[in-house]
Amino acid sequence: MSEVVKKATRQSYGEALAELADKYENLVVLDADLARATQTQVFWKKCPERFFDCGIAEANMMGIAAGMAATGKIPFASTFAMFAAGRAFEIVRNSIGYPHLNVKIGATHAGISVGEDGATHQCNEDIALMRTIPGMTIINPADDTEAKAAVAAACEIDGPVYLRFGRLATPIFNDPTTYKFELGKGIELKSGKDVTIIATGLMVNESVEAAKALAEAGIDARVINIHTIKPIDKDIIIKAAKETGLIITAEEHSVIGGLGSAVADVVTENCPVPVIKVGVNDEFGKSGPATKLLVKYGLCAENIAETVKKSMGLKK
Amino acid sequence: MDLATKKELMKTACNVRMGVIEAVFSAKSGHPGGSLSISDLLTYLYFKEMKVDPKNPKCPKRDRLVLSKGHTAPGLYSVLAQKGYFPVDELKGLRQIGRMLQGHPDMKTIPGVDMSSGSLGQGISVACGMALSAKISNDSYRVFTILGDGEIQEGQVWEAAMFAGFRKLDNLIAVVDNNGLQIDGNIEDVNSPYPIDEKFKAFNWHVINLDDAHDFDKIEAAFEEAKTVKGKPVVIIQKSVKGKGVSFMENNAAWHGSAPNAEQYEQAMSELKAAYAAL
Numbered sequence: 217m218s219e220v221v222k223k224a225t226r227q228s229y230g231e232a233l234a235e236l237a238d239k240y241e242n243l244v245v246l247d248a249d250l251a252r253a254t255q256t257q258v259f260w261k262k263c264p265e266r267f268f269d270c271g272i273a274e275a276n277m278m279g280i281a282a283g284m285a286a287t288g289k290i291p292f293a294s295t296f297a298m299f300a301a302g303r304a305f306e307i308v309r310n311s312i313g314y315p316h317l318n319v320k321i322g323a324t325h326a327g328i329s330v331g332e333d334g335a336t337h338q339c340n341e342d343i344a345l346m347r348t349i350p351g352m353t354i355i356n357p358a359d360d361t362e363a364k365a366a367v368a369a370a371c372e373i374d375g376p377v378y379l380r381f382g383r384l385a386t387p388i389f390n391d392p393t394t395y396k397f398e399l400g401k402g403i404e405l406k407s408g409k410d411v412t413i414i415a416t417g418l419m420v421n422e423s424v425e426a427a428k429a430l431a432e433a434g435i436d437a438r439v440i441n442i443h444t445i446k447p448i449d450k451d452i453i454i455k456a457a458k459e460t461g462l463i464i465t466a467e468e469h470s471v472i473g474g475l476g477s478a479v480a481d482v483v484t485e486n487c488p489v490p491v492i493k494v495g496v497n498d499e500f501g502k503s504g505p506a507t508k509l510l511v512k513y514g515l516c517a518e519n520i521a522e523t524v525k526k527s528m529g530l531k532k
Numbered sequence: 533m534d535l536a537t538k539k540e541l542m543k544t545a546c547n548v549r550m551g552v553i554e555a556v557f558s559a560k561s562g563h564p565g566g567s568l569s570i571s572d573l574l575t576y577l578y579f580k581e582m583k584v585d586p587k588n589p590k591c592p593k594r595d596r597l598v599l600s601k602g603h604t605a606p607g608l609y610s611v612l613a614q615k616g617y618f619p620v621d622e623l624k625g626l627r628q629i630g631r632m633l634q635g636h637p638d639m640k641t642i643p644g645v646d647m648s649s650g651s652l653g654q655g656i657s658v659a660c661g662m663a664l665s666a667k668i669s670n671d672s673y674r675v676f677t678i679l680g681d682g683e684i685q686e687g688q689v690w691e692a693a694m695f696a697g698f699r700k701l702d703n704l705i706a707v708v709d710n711n712g713l714q715i716d717g718n719i720e721d722v723n724s725p726y727p728i729d730e731k732f733k734a735f736n737w738h739v740i741n742l743d744d745a746h747d748f749d750k751i752e753a754a755f756e757e758a759k760t761v762k763g764k765p766v767v768i769i770q771k772s773v774k775g776k777g778v779s780f781m782e783n784n785a786a787w788h789g790s791a792p793n794a795e796q797y798e799q800a801m802s803e804l805k806a807a808y809a810a811l
Contacts, residue, residue, distance in 0.1 A: 276657045276691035283661020286639075286647060288592065288669075291661075307654055307688070315639050315648040331660070368768065
């Protein structure tokens with residue numbers, strides 16, 4: 217087997233913007249003094265006349281984006297997830313969400329894998345916050361291939377989109393030559409009849425690894441990748457609930473309000489079966505290397521496999 | 533400005549004010565005070581200054597107005613109705629279930645509303661975005677935004693002010709409606725924003741002080757000066773009277789966000805009708 221190639225989805229974001237620049241002449245990119253971190257610098261270098269650094273003023277940046285969208289541009293407003301979804305939440309809600317303006321929010325450095333910067337910068341709440349805004353599309357890609365496809369897809373959506381990217385380089389497991397992104401459609405990466413693991417973002421690859429370990433232990437786990445958290449793919453979730461009777465969700469986000477909650481909303485209303493969440497529990501993060509933090513906070517394949525094993529008795 | 537034009541504007545402004553009173557009286561809520569203080573400004577903008585066409589409200593080349601102090605929607609709705617974007621009678625549906633006119637401006641459903649607003653401090657950022665958008669597309673339209681003097685206590689206003697000054701957005705004209713009152717009292721008692729002009733100057737804006745926001749000659753002079761400015765955004769700080777035109781509402785913070793009762797409604801309307809008749 218060939219060596220695993222890794223890339224951070226923030227890098228994919230910057231590259232995708234630059235790649236799409238020629239196709240969409242009205243695409244503009246805004247940043248808030250983090251272009252070298254969000255990787256919008258890739259676009260900046262290619263199209264300096266369409267790149268606008270708003271400085272350290274995220275609330276204003278979201279308003280600028282709204283005004284540009286209202287006048288026919290496709291703005292990608294970029295900053296860390298903490299500031300995009302957290303600090304600027306009310307501007308995103310009222311100036312972008314309420315008028316359903318065509319703003320794309322490129323939120324990088326999401327989740328605990330921000331690493332050394334610690335709790336103030338580790339945003340484990342953004343999916344929960346964005347889910348509450350009517351009409352907001354939320355996409356949390358799992359690897360480089362999916363991230364690039366998601367940015368391209370976002371350009372074709374008429375309305376606000378929240379794109380969630382990571383800082384940590386993670387394995388590229390989707391083949392770019394065959395991968396097809398369908399908005400709002402989950403992807404079954406592995407069939408299985410005993411239990412379903414529904415994952416998003418960097419936890420998708422961990423879930424695939426967990427399923428391999430579970431197979432060795434005699435548990436046939438289905439693995440579903442949910443890249444579009446809103447609108448969520450109800451059909452694939454209901455089918456999994458009916459056919460496997462137990463769902464484990466896996467996300468690099470708080471267990472409150474994220475993918476696990478979104479899946480539980482669908483399951484409880486349509487086909488109640490146990491939904492067990494693997495995610496960041498109700499606590500703040502800490503400083504440390506990203507990979508060690510993922511271990512500390514229980515966000516690895518082993519944690520998912522362990523949770524599945526412990527939960528099998530709950531299966532309906 | 534010739535006398536006939538001035539009289540027409542004054543009549544229209546009177547109609548705008550009557551529409552404000554009708555709307556908030558029907559709704560039994562809303563914000564008359566700040567709507568009345570900008571009625572002359574809105575009249576001047578829509579009937580003299582802005583390039584807009586009520587028959588083509590989404591025309592890409594039109595001038596834009598972002599009502600950053602969105603709670604004064606009755607003033608905006610009333611002038612839009614006078615201009616012909618929708619029937620004047622629609623004003624009576626303000627804030628009612630199933631009707632078009634929301635408590636704060638809604639661009640999705642109301643013809644002529646260029647931006648949804650209401651949460652203070654946000655509109656000026658959006659106006660900056662529109663102005664920047666025009667610049668990079670070489671479009672000639674201008675963007676107007678109206679802020680309350682209390683509103684500029686919001687920090688986002690100064691993020692936007694810094695951005696507009698730095699980016700030299702000379703197609704952006706902001707008006708600060710300096711009526712001196714906010715919900716909790718006098719602005720200088722609550723959290724004084726003074727000096728307003730020096731603050732904008734410090735952010736590289738061209739500042740125009742308009743000492744009487746209810747004198748059309750002076751309003752015209754301010755906007756004519758604004759047209760001559762190159763390389764800087766313009767702010768017009770207009771000294772206005774909250775509740776202007778209705779004697780018992782003038783300079784009284786209590787009328788920021790409350791509606792008249794039937795008796796007060798009758799008095800307000802008779803005062804405005806008399807003012808109209810005098811023209």
